[in-house]
Amino acid sequence: xxxxxxxxxxxxxxxxxxxxxxxxxxxxxxxxxxxxxxxxxxxxxxxxxxxxxxxxxxxxxxxxxxxxxxxxxxxxxxxxxxxxxxxxxxxxxxxxxxxxxxxxxxxxxxxxxxxxxxxxxxxxxxxxxxxxxxxxxxxxxxxxxxxxxxxxxxxxxxxxxxxxxxxxxxxxxxxxxxxxxxxxxxxxxxxxxxxxxxxxxxxxxxxxxxxxxxxxxxxxxxxxxxxxxxxxxxxxxxxxxxxxxxxxxxxxxxxxxxxxxxxxxxxxxxxxxxxxxxxxxxxxxxxxxxxxxxxxxxxxxxxxxxxxxxxxxxxxxxxxxxxxxxxxxxxxxxxxxxxxxxxxxxxxxxxxxxxxxxxxxxxxxxxxxxxxxxxxxxxxxxxxxxxxxxxxxxxxxxxxxxxxxxxxxxxxxxxxxxxxxxxxxxxxxxxxxxxxxxxxxxxxxxxxxxxxxxxxxxxxxxxxxxxxxxxxxxxxxxxxxxxxxxxxxxxxxxxxxxxxxxxxxxxxxxxxxxxxxxxxxxxxxxxxxxxxxxxxx
Numbered sequence: 001x002x003x004x005x006x007x008x009x010x011x012x013x014x015x016x017x018x019x020x021x022x023x024x025x026x027x028x029x030x031x032x033x034x035x036x037x038x039x040x041x042x043x044x045x046x047x048x049x050x051x052x053x054x055x056x057x058x059x060x061x062x063x064x065x066x067x068x069x070x071x072x073x074x075x076x077x078x079x080x081x082x083x084x085x086x087x088x089x090x091x092x093x094x095x096x097x098x099x100x101x102x103x104x105x106x107x108x109x110x111x112x113x114x115x116x117x118x119x120x121x122x123x124x125x126x127x128x129x130x131x132x133x134x135x136x137x138x139x140x141x142x143x144x145x146x147x148x149x150x151x152x153x154x155x156x157x158x159x160x161x162x163x164x165x166x167x168x169x170x171x172x173x174x175x176x177x178x179x180x181x182x183x184x185x186x187x188x189x190x191x192x193x194x195x196x197x198x199x200x201x202x203x204x205x206x207x208x209x210x211x212x213x214x215x216x217x218x219x220x221x222x223x224x225x226x227x228x229x230x231x232x233x234x235x236x237x238x239x240x241x242x243x244x245x246x247x248x249x250x251x252x253x254x255x256x257x258x259x260x261x262x263x264x265x266x267x268x269x270x271x272x273x274x275x276x277x278x279x280x281x282x283x284x285x286x287x288x289x290x291x292x293x294x295x296x297x298x299x300x301x302x303x304x305x306x307x308x309x310x311x312x313x314x315x316x317x318x319x320x321x322x323x324x325x326x327x328x329x330x331x332x333x334x335x336x337x338x339x340x341x342x343x344x345x346x347x348x349x350x351x352x353x354x355x356x357x358x359x360x361x362x363x364x365x366x367x368x369x370x371x372x373x374x375x376x377x378x379x380x381x382x383x384x385x386x387x388x389x390x391x392x393x394x395x396x397x398x399x400x401x402x403x404x405x406x407x408x409x410x411x412x413x414x415x416x417x418x419x420x421x422x423x424x425x426x427x428x429x430x431x432x433x434x435x436x437x438x439x440x441x442x443x444x445x446x447x448x449x450x451x452x453x454x455x456x457x458x459x460x461x462x463x464x465x466x467x468x469x470x471x472x473x474x475x476x477x478x479x480x481x482x483x484x485x486x487x488x489x490x491x492x493x494x495x496x497x498x499x500x501x502x503x504x505x506x507x508x509x510x511x512x513x514x515x516x517x518x519x520x521x522x523x524x525x526x527x528x529x530x531x532x533x534x535x536x537x
Contacts, residue, residue, distance in 0.1 A: 035139040038216040039124050044479075045223040046127070052230035059237040060085060066244060077244050080172055081237060088233045091165050095226050096129035098154055099219060106144040106215050107137030124216055139216040146211050149218070155206030158225075159189045165229070169236055179239045182444065185537075186232045224509065231535075256320050256334035275302040275320065275334065290318035314338055355405065357429045358523035359465060360385075360392040367411050367420050374412045375420075381405040381427060395427040402426035433458035433469040435517045435529045445534035450503055450512075455494040458519040458529060467522045471529075475516040478502055489516075510536040 063081045067074040103126055111117050111125070111133045124136040149155035166187035173180050192208045210218055256275070275288050275295065288295040288302025295302035295318075304316070317335040355361045363384075365377050377384055381404050382395040399405045408422040434441050436459050438449045458469035471493035477485050488499050495503070506512065515531035 035214065035216055036122075038214075038220045039139065042124070042216065042220040042223050045220065045227055049223065049226055049230060052227065052234060056085075056230065056233055056237065059234065059241070062241060063237075066241075074244055077240050080240050084169065084172070084233060084236055084240070087165055087168050088229055091161050091229055092226060093129050094158060094161050095222050095229075096127075098148075098158060099126050099222055100128040100134060101154065102144060102148055102215065102218065103134045103136050105148055106141045108134050109137075110134050124219070126219060136215060136219070139214060141215040142212060145213055145215060145218040149210035150206055155210050159205050162187050162225070162229075163189045169232065172236065173239065177239070179235055182235055183232050186228045256332040270305060270307060273304045273336065273338075275304055275318070284323055287321040288318060289321070290316055354426045354428055355382075355393050355395045356465065356523070357395055357398060357427065358525065359430065359467060360394065362390050362392055363407065365391060365407070365409055367409065370411045370413065370420075376410040376412070376417070378408050378410075379405065380408070397427070398429060399425075399427035430465075430467060430521060430523045430525070431460065431463060432527050432529060433460045433519055433521070435471065435474075435514065435519075435532050437514070437532070437534070440534070441532045442534060444537045445512075446537050447503070447506055447508070450506075450534070450536070451500070453495070455490075455492070456514060456517065457493060458517075458527075469519040469521040469527065471517060471519045472526070473516065473518045474514055476502075477513040477515070478506070479511050479513075506536045508537055512536060 060081060063074070063078045067078045108126075114135065124139050126134050126136065128134060149158075166183060166189070169183050169187075170180050173183075189205050191205050192203055209221055213221075275290070285297055285300060286302070288297070288304075290302075290304055295304055297303070302320070306314075306316075315335065315337045317333065320332045320334065322330050322332065365375060366372070367375060377391065379393060379395075381397060381399055382393060384407075385392050385394065393407070395405065402424050405425045405427050406422045407425065409420045410417050411420045412418075436457050438445060438453050439459075456471050456474055458471050460467060460469065473489070473491050474493070475487050475489045476495075476499055477487045479485055486502075488496060488502065490496050490499065503512075511533060513531065513533040517529040517531065519527050519529055521527065
């Protein structure tokens with residue numbers, strides 16, 4: 001029946017007649033509350049679409065700005081971004097056109113064509129691709145959506161367009177990129193599974209979404225599809241932008257830097273140093289010249305080696321030649337001094353080249369030929385403690401530039417004290433942790449994963465010390481029907497019973513927002529963490 005052709009038995013004719021009666025009853029009795037709910041949801045979706053439209057505009061502007069700074073490097077990624085825009089706009093226009101076709105076939109008209117029009121919040125409206133507003137004549141119209149989308153084939157046209165968009169966008173990313181599965185899920189057009197409640201009949205994607213649905217429900221579903229397309233666009237643009245090498249001459253200063261393996265070597269040893277630019281561009285290799293001789297390049301760095309044949313102080317200088325985005329060559333000069341002589345001190349932090357406030361920072365200090373008990377190690381900013389398992393630094397105040405923090409080493413040799421050397425360190429506070437739920441700090445979150453979690457946690461990302469933070473309070477805000485926000489608070493890191501009750505009622509597409517997040521760390525500090533939000537799937 002409907003849009004399907006099949007031979008009819010007497011029993012089938014009876015079923016068809018009963019189905020027609022049921023449809024007639026549905027057409028007369030679609031609950032006003034249901035239609036109102038669809039109207040509210042569609043209004044919210046339209047507002048969300050407008051927000052996403054502004055966001056994508058900012059993303060494209062960011063690509064243009066990066067392109068002006070380095071056209072050769074950003075150009076290929078800008079081309080992909082523009083291709084994304086063209087394909088997404090094509091699908092969005094198709095959905096707008098289908099909406100307008102539905103409304104017009106259902107008796108709707110443009111508001112501009114209605115004399116003396118007065119806005120009625122209890123009526124339903126849409127906007128077409130040109131920005132004109134149209135009044136929906138009947139929210140509960142059942143025949144037009146089925147006629148247009150199924151029999152006239154516009155549902156198949158839409159399905160083909162979304163499938164083509166999905167294939168085109170996934171082709172822009174590697175097979176192992178996480179965003180690939182996100183694109184496939186957001187733009188899925190597969191036929192649904194067999195519905196046993198409907199007699200085991202196989203439904204198509206078009207039939208599931210558009211057949212025997214009231215007009216306002218189909219309009220709302222089409223709005224949801226537009227948001228899915230915009231979300232996919234935003235996520236893919238973020239991915240493409242992240243692929244632009246960070247060193248695309250976005251820096252405003254280039255310095256020649258020389259880092260020796262050691263600035264103090266023994267007679268007979270080899271002096272070895274890396275010569276490179278502080279702002280490194282991995283897409284091109286610099287030329288490093290010392291004494292009219294071009295150095296070998298390893299990992300973008302010139303390697304300078306010279307035999308230390310005798311004691312003393314030695315100086316060498318040279319040039320680094322580097323191609324700029326305009327195709328010209330910039331030349332940066334450098335000069336470096338090194339010493340060859342008696343053994344010197346080596347001071348090495350065992351974690352990293354920076355100290356952190358309010359925690360024990362382990363260091364290792366050694367002087368070749370001098371026992372450790374004959375070393376006197378001090379620091380200009382804080383204190384140093386010797387323990388059974390090593391030496392630890394406790395800075396007293398922050399020193400981000402490393403101007404006031406030196407580790408100084410004196411050695412007792414032959415009954416006299418000699419200064420063996422010093423090293424400058426930076427002092428920072430422990431970085432802020434990141435709030436996480438199910439090991440995520442935003443994006444799409446399955447409802448099952450949210451319900452499986454006990455609370456919200458604070459994680460230090462890529463931090464080498466075994467330091468922990470615990471969330472002490474947070475608020476969660478959920479957007480309900482009609483766009484109203486409701487907020488619940490917790491004075492710990494655990495979800496309250498009220499929160500879990502609200503989570504259980506979340507629908508796919510709901511937005512849940514966590515803010516006012518505070519955490520207390522092992523470094524005895526309290527931190528205000530950045531808010532996080534999720535879209536429930």
